[in-house]
Amino acid sequence: MAIITLLTDFGDQDAYIGAVKGVIYSRCPQAQVADISHHIAPGDIRSAAFVLANTAPFFPIGSVHIAVVDPSVGTARKLLAVRTPFYTLLAPDNGILTMVLKGHIREYRRQDSQTIAILEDDVLAVEISNSHLFCDKVSSTFHARDILAPVAAQIATGLDIKQLGPSVTSICAISISVPNCLKYGVWQGEIIYIDRFGNLISNIEENMLPKDAKLQVQINDHVIDGLNRTYADKDNLLALISSSGYLEIAINQGSASKKLSVTVGQKITVHIL
Secondary structure: OOEEEEEEOOOOOOOHHHHHHHHHHHHOOOOEEEEEEOOOOOOOHHHHHHHHHOOHHHOOOOEEEEEEOOOOOOOOOOEEEEEOOOEEEEEEOOOOOOOOOHHHEEEEEEEOOEEEEEEOOOOEEEEOOOHHHOOOOOOOOOHHHHHHHHHHHHHHOOOOHHHOOOEEOEEEOOOOOOOEEEEOOEEEEEEEEEOOOOOEEEEEEHHHOOOOOOEEEEEOOEEEEOOEOOHHHOOOEEEEEOOOOEEEEEEOOEOHHHHHOOOOOOEEEEEEO
16 A cells, blocks of 8 residues: 655645545545645745655655645646656646656756656656546646545555556656856855755755865855854854755754845855865
């Protein structure tokens, strides 16, 4: 019996999550349902993509992940099921799967003012269109409950996603910024995620930085000398490698985001000395 996870921007004070779980349990009473998060900011596809990519790999092989941050619910946008060698993903085709499928993307292209990602052959992607598998009545504003929940329950009990609809070879993608090497020993990246503690997570990966190298990290007018190992190493602004493997700016017992007035997209520069 597969684990089914839920990642949404629904919050937890309304009926939405309860209804989604109710449909899953009605179709599959033995299901194990795990909440990744329901506190993604409303409509924040980019943050949802980051959270999904940093949680899905830690679940058992065969898990089914429902990810719903869907500002265009009810429009012509597709709903997708993507089976990788490790898990199955169910989500709207709006870029939310870009980061979790990063290692399965062959190339990116521009098409009709939209970035699309061409998938590798090691994944199977289909459009969810077989209405016989949906709830009896489908609301145009609640596809998580009426389409994705019953489909996930049936996948958990052995349904092959090929029965969901026609295969697709590409998905819509959000742009993923890549750090630039400005010159020898100087990397410029940007903040791609801010967690609830106000920690600033950049797109500069640990493997881009020479091991044990001396470096300076600059963000706005602030310069941080060296990397620390833990949040408790300093009482003021510090830089370290986050648990997800990215360069992070933090303040122990404080919010780096508030102190620096930084939002997602802020540039960050690393000087390797």
